Amino acid sequence: MTSRSKEKIAFAILTLTTILVTMPVILIVATIVKQGIGAINIEFLTTFPRNGMREGGIYPAIFGTLCLVAGAVVFAVPLGVGAAIYLNEYAGENLLTRLIRLAIINLAGVPSVVYGLFGMGLFVIFLNFGASILAGSLTLAVMNLPVIITASKEALSAVPQPFREVSLSLGASRWQTVRHIVLPNAVPGILTGIILEVSRAAGETAPILFTVAAFYLPGLPSSVFNQVMALPMHLFAISTQIPNISLETRYGTALVLLGLVFLVNSFAIVMRAILRRRRKW
Template sequence: MENKLTKRKAVEKIVFSILGLLMLSSIAVLGVIIFFIFKRGLGVISWEFLTSMPKNGMTEGGILPAIVGSFYLVSGAILVATPLGVFAAIYMTEYAKKGKLIRIIRIGVNNLAGVPSVVFGLFGLSIFVKYLNFGVSILSGALTLAIVILPTIIRASEEALMSVPDEYRSSSLALGATKWQTIKNVVLPAALPGILTGCILGVGRVAGETAPIIFTAATFFSMRLPNSVFSEVMALPYNIYALVATGTFPQKQIPIAYGTAVVLLVLVLLINLVAIFMRIKFSKKNTN
């Protein structure tokens, strides 16, 4: 018996050691990538780079239109996707009868989350740009990105709602509250940390998407900021792709691409930090 226990502990130590090495390897690879990008791009960063317009075919100047364009696209996507995703999760969790139909819907949502983003871009091109005649614009790009993150928000919201103990619902209903009052005043506040985390992580994802906006929103070069939802925009991820893949002056444009990559990485990192901070804050509030 003792030999079996000793052998089991030894196997457990080996497995945990392997997992630890894999984790450290992943962190090391990530660190090398970040170091490489920052080393190449940090020297480009300046106040003028962040706040000025591009010049001479994106060989000089700054990336202000790309920053503003990314902000508009991401803001529009989250404004559309968040209410749709949260209300869909509320319906599936709180109202729909558990059965085959809900299981099929969940499988569909999970499969939709695994669809390559370029497919969403083609869908946005066909429906929003061509069929609805929105053209290549902020509106088309934001709606396409909203579809990209909708499955993520639905699943995160659904998991957050299902994690709320049933005792909360039962106690509220026993006090005379209606179903909707229970959801609004009891269930949603308790699930809010998970819902917010899913939404903000969705923002972090679409901030770096390139394929969907190539077909629906992005332009390589613009000397002005967008003035309506039907304007084409520059965007940080597409700006990086265009400078590296199609730039005609690589010696001048590739450093700008690395600088843009640094800005994009910092923005995504800040978004993830906001998600962590908000989750901790609301978790503490619910605990108290």
């Protein structure tokens, strides 16, 4: 066989795998859109569920998920980026930092239900936050930390070393170097990590199951110590716990969850593109 025809076969196989990888995504999105689009209207998005959640809208679940995602970002981003800065810019290479890195990698592999139980044990019971937005956000934040730390660390170490040298040689302190030179150049990469984690925080059910999510609430929360409804939990509830709900409502809920994640992601991707264009090396 000539190298030319080998090349053709390799190319064909690679194309096929690409198609195979994309197919499920397209199928899932297409099915949900096709089955759920009929349920989407203003009422569905802005009113409370009625008649045992069989009718009405899913507004409280949307609101709850937005609260939880915002809470998770507020806690996880400063902590995660801070840890990444420490590991990449300050800590030397020693046994302790190797252990920390190992711990982070392992944390990323912990199943989400374990985070849920951990959150219940620590935030709900031990710290006595109760099942609340605070406890749920913190649990999601802990789950998000490993990926945010890893992505931020990658982004920081991708900033060329000479920039740091020059900055230090100009009499800037380590922190000033991080603050003025390293961090601005790492923001696009850090955003990538945050994007990934926002989607996960919005979609995960297990971590919020024991820590915040309510089956049904008649009103919106009034403080961070209240429970909220959340989209993934709501979807789970109407799909398995309540008989005689139209398929359209269920798919509609899934579509809203998908759309929400898509919206948040697009926003972050646009922001990243703008920042990338501004800073080149």
